[in-house]
Amino acid sequence: MLTTVEPLLEERRMVICAGSGGVGKTTTAAAVALGLAERGKRVAVVTIDPAKRLANALGLEELDNEPRKVDLDLPGELWAMMLDSKRTFDQLIENLAPDERTRDEVLANRIYQQLSSAVAGSQEFTAIAKLYELDRDGDYDVIVLDTPPSRNALDFLDAPDRLSRFFQGRAIRLFMRPAGISGRILGRGTGVVFGVLQRVTGVDLLRDLSVFFRSLGGMIDGFTERAARVGALLEDPATTFLIVTAPRHDPVEEAIFFHRKLREAGMPFGGLVINRVHQPPDDRLPVAVAADLGPALAERVTVATSELVALAARDATNVARLRGELDDPPTILIPELEEDVHDVDGLALMRSHLFAS
Numbered sequence: 214m215l216t217t218v219e220p221l222l223e224e225r226r227m228v229i230c231a232g233s234g235g236v237g238k239t240t241t242a243a244a245v246a247l248g249l250a251e252r253g254k255r256v257a258v259v260t261i262d263p264a265k266r267l268a269n270a271l272g273l274e275e276l277d278n279e280p281r282k283v284d285l286d287l288p289g290e291l292w293a294m295m296l297d298s299k300r301t302f303d304q305l306i307e308n309l310a311p312d313e314r315t316r317d318e319v320l321a322n323r324i325y326q327q328l329s330s331a332v333a334g335s336q337e338f339t340a341i342a343k344l345y346e347l348d349r350d351g352d353y354d355v356i357v358l359d360t361p362p363s364r365n366a367l368d369f370l371d372a373p374d375r376l377s378r379f380f381q382g383r384a385i386r387l388f389m390r391p392a393g394i395s396g397r398i399l400g401r402g403t404g405v406v407f408g409v410l411q412r413v414t415g416v417d418l419l420r421d422l423s424v425f426f427r428s429l430g431g432m433i434d435g436f437t438e439r440a441a442r443v444g445a446l447l448e449d450p451a452t453t454f455l456i457v458t459a460p461r462h463d464p465v466e467e468a469i470f471f472h473r474k475l476r477e478a479g480m481p482f483g484g485l486v487i488n489r490v491h492q493p494p495d496d497r498l499p500v501a502v503a504a505d506l507g508p509a510l511a512e513r514v515t516v517a518t519s520e521l522v523a524l525a526a527r528d529a530t531n532v533a534r535l536r537g538e539l540d541d542p543p544t545i546l547i548p549e550l551e552e553d554v555h556d557v558d559g560l561a562l563m564r565s566h567l568f569a570s
């Protein structure tokens with residue numbers, strides 16, 4: 214058990230906070246970034262769909278897809294941004310397009326517009342792509358990446374592969390055959406369906422599809438190469454994964470699975486952040502307050518106390534199971550706080566549990 218996350222962050226340029234949904238990834242990422250900025254680092258934190266109040270507390274009112282400096286007086290600097298997945302994808306196309314015409318054609322294409330938000334894993338992919346860009350530009354000592362609220366944290370690990378598989382896949386190659394898409398590939402029946410669709414919806418899907426695949430065709434190599442480099446960042450020794458989890462059954466199972474996949478993929482695991490752990494109460498409390506509260510209220514304190522004892526025991530069991538499965542990894546415990554973390558004071562409290570003062 215660690216009292217500070219610092220040894221896990223030494224010499225690291227990229228810190229990725231991963232874990233299952235709702236366990237505290239965004240909050241942990243922001244608090245880690247704050248702690249590093251307090252230690253003199255120039256830090257950027259890339260958040261994904263932060264709660265509105267937390268975003269406001271960081272001065273993030275709009276999605277402009279570039280880090281903004283948080284207005285706090287710190288030894289270092291804290292920069293924060295909310296990831297705009299669509300914008301990141303568009304910028305990637307802008308960079309990869311061979312000329313302006315192709316770029317405009319793709320960006321204006323309805324298929325692209327749907328695809329850039331709909332391909333499974335595109336939010337995961339753009340998060341890593343953004344990390345890659347920020348790292349390449351070299352403006353920060355450390356970049357802390359929050360990860361998307363996917364049900365399955367694993368989506369994140371294979372997002373670059375999945376996307377390049379899509380770009381190299383059968384669908385795209387079929388469409389790019391010289392014969393075009395009207396002929397033997399789709400067959401007559403499909404052509405009729407597209408024709409009916411066009412009449413009903415007014416959208417010339419077939420044309421959109423062929424323009425999309427034709428203009429994207431020239432970018433496949435560029436895209437695949439970028440996806441490979443973006444993916445390589447996940448294995449970089451300057452990267453570390455913090456697995457954020459909660460001391461409950463399902464998130465613990467997911468954390469065990471995720472850790473195994475990290476190891477198999479040769480990605481650098483830093484340690485566990487187990488968040489929202491219930492602390493056992495002082496069991497002398499009901500006795501101590503009985504005299505002041507009277508018997509009825511004291512009885513309720515007794516009930517609440519025993520509930521908390523049960524919760525704390527359950528949490529301790531889950532923590533022990535998780536740590537056992539992972540062979541006693543470096544672990545930080547963060548207690549369940551009295552309130553949601555929605556402002557700088559809340560973040561500072563969270564940070565005080567992550568870093569020794």
Ligand SMILES: Nc1ncnc2c1ncn2[C@@H]1O[C@H](COP(=O)(O)OP(=O)(O)OP(=O)(O)O)[C@@H](O)[C@H]1O
Nearest residue numbers: 234235236237238239240362489548549550553554
């Ligand atoms: N230790 C804590 N004590 C009390 N509340 C907490 C604690 N940590 C996080 N929270 C609250 O839990 C909620 C979820 O946290 P957060 O948004 O960081 O989770 P997440 O893993 O990013 O979720 P998602 O998967 O939806 O992105 C937030 O309202 C946050 O303020």
Ligand SMILES: [Mg+2]
Nearest residue numbers: 238239261362
């Ligand atoms: Mg989140």
